[in-house]
Amino acid sequence: MRILTGNDLKTGAVTWWTGSDWSLHVEDAVDVTGNEDEIARVEEAERRVNVPYAIDAEMHQGHPRPAHIKDRIRALGPTVRQDLTLKPADPEIRNWVI
Amino acid sequence: MYQYDQYDQQMVDARVEEFRDQARRRLEGTLTEDQFKPLRLMNGLYLQLHAYMLRVAVPYGTLSSMQMHALADIADKYDRGYGHFTTRQNIQYNWIKLEDAADILADLAKVEMHAIQTSGNCIRNISSDHFAGAAADEVTDPRPYAELLRQWSSFHPEFSYLPRKFKIAVIASDTDRAAMRLHDIGIQIVEKDGTLGAAFYVGGGMGRTPMIAPCINEFVPLDQLVSYAEACLRVYNRHGRRDNKYKARIKILVHEMGAEEYTRQVEEEFAHMLKRGIEPPFAELERIRTYFEDPLFEEGASADIDRSDPDFALWVDRNTVAHKADGYVSAVISLKPVGGIPGDATAEQMHLMADLAKDYSFDELRVMHTQNIVLPHVRKADLHALWTALDEAELGAPNLDTVEDIIACPGLDYCSLANARSIPVAQQISERFAKNGKTEALGQLKLKISGCINACGHHHAGHIGILGVDRKGVENYQLLLGGSEAEDVSLAKITGPGFDEAGIVDAVETAADVYLRERQDGERFLDTYRRIGMTPFKEALYG
Secondary structure: OOOEEEEOOOOOOEEEEEOOOOOOOOOOOOOOOHHHHHHHHHHHOOOOOOEEEEEEEEEEEEEEOOOHHHHHHHHHHHOOOOOOOOOOOOHHHHHHHO | OOOOOHHHHHHHHHHHHHHHHHHHHHHHOOHHHHHHHHHHOOOEEEEOOOOOOEEEHHHHHEHHHHHHHHHHHHHHHHOEEEEOOOOOOEEEEEEEEEHHHHHHHHHHHHHOOOOOOOOOOEOOOOEEOOOOOEOOOOOOOOOHHHHHHHHHHHOOHHHHHHHOEEEEEEOOOOOOOOOOOHHOOEEEEEEEOOOEEEEEOOOOOOOOOOOOOOOEEEEEEEHHHHHHHHHHHHHHHHHHOOOOHHHHHHHHHHHHHHHHHHHHHHHHHHHHHHHOOOOOOOOHHHHHHOOOOOOOOOOOOOOOOOOOOHHHHHHHHHHOOOOOOOOOOEEEOOOOOOOOOEEEEEEHHHHHHHHHHHHHHHHHEEEOOOOOOOEEEEOOOOOHHHHHHHHHHOOOOOOOOOOOOOOOOOHHHOOOOOOOOOOOHHHHHHHHHHHHHHHHHOOOOEEEEEEEOOOOOOOOOOEEEEEEEEEEEEEEEEEEOOOOOOOEEEOOEEEOOOOOOHHHHHHHHHHHHHHHHOOOOOOOHHHHHHHOOOOOHHHHHHH
């Protein structure tokens, strides 16, 4: 599957396309295969996201998981500062990233 | 230290307002990202893995207490309570919002700081010896010349669109503490027959094609320094490749043109520049120099240090460096606690370091390219009080130049260019050696880690270097041996096939063990490697 990501224009935060809006959580991402260019064009024009692009992902325990480690780190936050990640209380989250 | 005059301040203030307008137009949508990107990069604002990242220039690594407090305030107010000191003596903030960026630049301008030319194909922040003005072995303080070059290179219209970025380092001692020959231009202030001049080394660098800069002129009179630098840049700007970014650095030009021909063209251009009369008036250099005069060192300051506390004594032995004034040392504050993130400091730690600089070091701090902080002028009599305060704030690690004093780039945890994480590897290595107790026996062992070929972690120059690569989507780490960025400069060589994350930590320990087994009296790791070569290490690593 392909999912669409970018950075919020104002804050720079990593965001994921949910089908109707942008979410901070990759679990909310939807498959955009075939439509990624058009969605990216419209959303960038409306300034809701900065430099959107599509990445490969796979379903993992019912949710999208980016195929490449770089995108998984983007989705979560720095692996060396778990207190700054989106899931600071999850001791298993390293396994999801690595 | 240097203080802005009206021109400096006007230029920086004007740039803040210019950027405020540019950011407003981007947020309103009248500028596209393609239009805005080069504008934000000119002000040090990147878009990194998780957010915008702001790189703030610290000219020649020198900070006042007031400036360090301001950097801490920015970390607290606009970021997530910490900053990252870099291998070019700068500081980066990882969680910046575009809507705050102009306010941050305004706060920086209030303390005579900015983020101008910390990105882009221009002359970047001038770096220097972190012990400048304090070192016992320098012929003069190199910083007035670095400041002169800062002023010359700031907004230089001819050099704002070079083929590629351009980095200059200035030192003034035979001991190279600034990786001078691994810069696009390395300048060493030297003394000949009682007169000071500048030796120019041009065409060094790390990155994907590491090269050691050759000396193209052993003695340029200091009143022709700017003209000679201008000539070096002009030849590069004229002939440097713009068709291939991987071949656009000056090191490629010097290599392909040949140092002899490059030098010939520089000398020709230099003769032309001398006729143009671009050199600043002598009075300007004298004005700059007054800001770098020695502080009022205490006459007859005691040289005695009470070494009865063994932890303190170890810190003194490892983290203090000889000073030109009797009774003083330069003290290094390690930003490398065991298992910590190299170069990171919390806002609280930055405030503390600023306060300690005010109390014990004439209000002055330095950022080292090895991602530590220096208090340059500390009375030996004050060392115990200083160490006590540092130790309570987890800033007292006694590990300068040991295997635990690791340079590491932000790597894949933060950087959009990286292929592999650097920081976790650094953390595991420092934990491994803190636990196995080999750090003391290993002595000086410079370990440097980069998360990609761009080499921000200086892996080419490590006694032991580590390069993270992407192997089919999996992090892999190459081991390199034999590099040095000091006066005995050399480029490290790859040992062989790479290792996974756990394997690279084992590999470093294996290489260290080979050294411990093979070393002769007085040899550092690097000396032993140079004597015995790669083979014993490869045999131990790969069987």
